[in-house]
Amino acid sequence: MNSIIPAPIARQPWQMLIPLFLLVGFGAAVLYSAAGGSMEPFAASHLMRFALFMVMAAVIASLPRDLVKLLAYPGYIAVLVLLIAVEAIGAMGGGSQRWLNLGPIVLQPSELMKPAIVLVLAKFFSALPFGLIPTWRALIPAVGMIGLPMSLVLMQPDLGTALAIGFGGAVVMFLAGLPLRWFVTGGAMGLVAAPLAFFFVLKEYQQRRVTTFLDPESDPLGAGYHITQSKIAIGSGGAFGKGFNNGSQSHLNYLPEPHTDFVFATMAEEWGFVGGLFVLIIFGIILRWGMRVARRAQDRFSRLLAAGMTFTIFFYVAINLMMVMGFAPIVGIPLPFMSHGGSSMMTNMICIGTLMMVNRWNREAPRLGLK
């Protein structure tokens, strides 16, 4: 280690943090352009939030393992209660709602559930005796713990977040070593259930999103408009883009939500293929670092936790990018670290903080022998 840099700084995971800062900075530049060449209202608050949540991540990173394990169940239950509270308030208010107004902050409990489900399942599977892994005693509680918040979120209705919770949980179960055939059966059942869900569970506007995803031209001015305009924005950017602040699709309001869900399209229009590749590579670096943290983790709990958190970030990135490029229906999932929005920033920074925490655990208790 270089002696000029103090040890507490030197030992931070800079191989991840520097790309992350670059990405957030780039995100701010895109938001600056999306606001028509102004720091207000998006870019400034984006950077402010990042700074704030970076502090939060640092606090999370310093938590001891035992405390985290101890908080896993209470944390999960607390978020679940918040979800129920949202439902209750929504029902009383005579409509669905996703937000809780807690004085100055607006909280979206379904976002908190994404890291919470990973944490609680990591705790559950690390505590479960090995012998019970292939039995129903491993499966049923896990499925329950995933299914309960999923159905609450679906009632909101927020398909994207519900899927994120489901996939996050499923990945932890998968990595926990549950028999492969269960996943195969589950996948098969999912395939059967999907059409049923499409017709009986999804709200009409969600159904329309799926159908227009399959055929965007069927409704060029309605729901298909979003997909079409997003593809036009990305496609018209070319190799090097139209230039900073020159995107016509975003500036002339053809692109819906140019600062949130479609921020990648806004970026790609102005920065082209090169900008898009830069974003993809940075996400690649961050996710690869996350997976390595998970692989180096000392114990089962940390391993599952780190991998689950990495996957949660991945899920955001993958669904958002597939959506803006016309590979997935519009489900309303923002792009981590680039989209304007506090809730997703918080979730993702919780994931980053948790990964930094596991990284610290790894460093402080080096691997002993061949365990």
Add this chain to the structure above:
Amino acid sequence: MREKRQQIVSTTTLRNAYDRRSFTIGAIQGGIGLLLAGRLAYLSIAENEKYQTESESNRVNLSLIAPRRGWILDRNGAPLASNRADFRVDVIPERLVDRETTIDQLGELLELEPARINEIKGALERSRGFKPVEVAAGLDYEKFAAVSVRLPDMQGVVTQRGFSRFYPTGPAVGHLIGYVGPASAEEYERERNPLLIAPGFKIGKDGLEKQFEQTLRGVPGARRVEVTASGRIIRDLETREDRQGNAVRLTIDGPLQDYAARRLGLESGSVVVMDCNTGELLCMASMPSFDPNSFSDGIGAVEYKMLRENERVPLRNKVLKGLYPPGSTVKPMVGMALMEQGIDPEETVYCGGGLRVGNRVFRCWNRAGHGAVDLAKGIAQSCDVYFYAMAQRVGMDPIAAMARRCGMGQEFQLPVTSQFYGTVPDPEWKRQKYGRDWQAFDTVNATIGQGYMLASPLQLAIMASRLATGQNVFPRLTLEAGSPSFERMGFPANNVGYVRQAMSDVVNGPGTAGRARLPFDDILMAGKTGTAQVVSLDKSDGRSGPWRYRDHGLFIFFAPYDNPRYARAVVIEHGGGSGAAYPIARDVMTFMFDPQQGLERLRTLETEWGGTAQQRLDKSYAQYAAAAGAIVRPPPRRDEEIFDRVEAEARAAAAQTEEIANAPISPRTNPDAIREPNVAPTTAPTGEGGGQ
């Protein structure tokens, strides 16, 4: 199986499974990453061109600039229809957020009448999509600016500087020129030209405006602008100027047309003037008329009601679509036919006030009788008995043939939307139409231009020119270089001279229209009066009583009598006899040779009538608007319907005289006297529609 599995599960196996599975997940992540990178490359590089085009077509909006319409000029190059720069306000229905409020707000800003506001709302309900609906045109700058500054708060409202059609002489040219208006849905379907739905674009709806649409239209300009998704214009990119349409030059003499129209005054009728050497139509006035200036943004409900309820049918072009029994005006033509049949014009017939044919007596208008009458006297004094007697001798067929040669029953090559060609009855025609045989009284009726015989004022003017010149004159409406050479009619020169002299006697000699004499010593006019009865004698005396039972007054004439230059016809519908027609003829002719004198006479008359035609029209409109308030039944949606309806009624009106054609017609006594200015003309509507 389960036993076995449970035994195997251990830290190591789980660790191995974890490694394998996390590798799998990592691989899936990497795979999806590569997939996304590939997709990104495909969209932004391979398909770049396609999406760039789409992005451009999003960003850039091409809007057409309505071309300035070509002018319509009179023979001397003075405009009969021109363009006036104006400011206009349109709304685009699809972009309106709150129709009611926006229109009310506009109505307040532009001080629109409540009736107009209701109309706009109605038009909005029927309109579809992006086709703009006109709110107001011809605005002054203040009002225009008042709307312009509020545009950001009024989505869907468009202000424009543009041009609107302007007819300097208004009602005088209404029937002839027609008017312009926004294209209807049908017209758009037919032509499929995006220009037709460009804001502010008008197409010819009637008359010459419609006939010369393609010539007058011009080439639209274009404006490329950058727009937002909601249609707000960010900036102009490029503008191409429009190219004005070509002018159409008419043979019409603008001032004469205006004078004639105004001189018709309160009467319902028409004046046709043509150059009988070239066939050029100098004047085709038809009154009462509408003001084409006020039609350009569609026919307003109040205006439509006003025009519709006037029994003098201001919407009908009486020059082309008014059919009247020509009355005694056919006598010179009949005389020509008689001479061709070998009758000596000097041969006399004794008129004792009637003629017995078989067991019937046909009366002359002069019950006391004219004594010995030759052809010249027969024409000059309009002696009916002379013609009854001579026509009995030659029969109907040569007379009908002559009528046709002189232009009756004929249709002419003119750029007009429609013309009626009337009826020249003969035995064959009657058998086909009614399945009855031709009777002696049919010939009698026909020789005095009654019965089934019907002609339009245009045809009467042509008959006058053919008789006057002995040439087969055809009318022309557009000015062309060179004068056409017409074939000879085949009349012996003597006969032509004879008829000219006889017609001169009508005015200048011992004839029926001495008061038609021109106030010039050196120019003598020749003419023939006509009074056409529309109902039988016992129903009306032809001069008072219900307007639509009164006689038509006709006058055909030419001047100078010895070297005819101008021929014309004046027809006054239900004017109470020819006395209503020839003073007008005289004044119009006076105006041609001495405008000053003609105008003085007109001014005196117009003071009596309460203003010029335009002023009276405006006054009547104001009355209507006040009486109607905001509740008026809207006019038919399509302008075509309006004119189809008018045309249908015109045909029905022309059939009015058929009723009395089944019997011999007894001419009125003293038909050519000038009607006393007794009956106060009805400026207020009578509520009877269309004169039916």
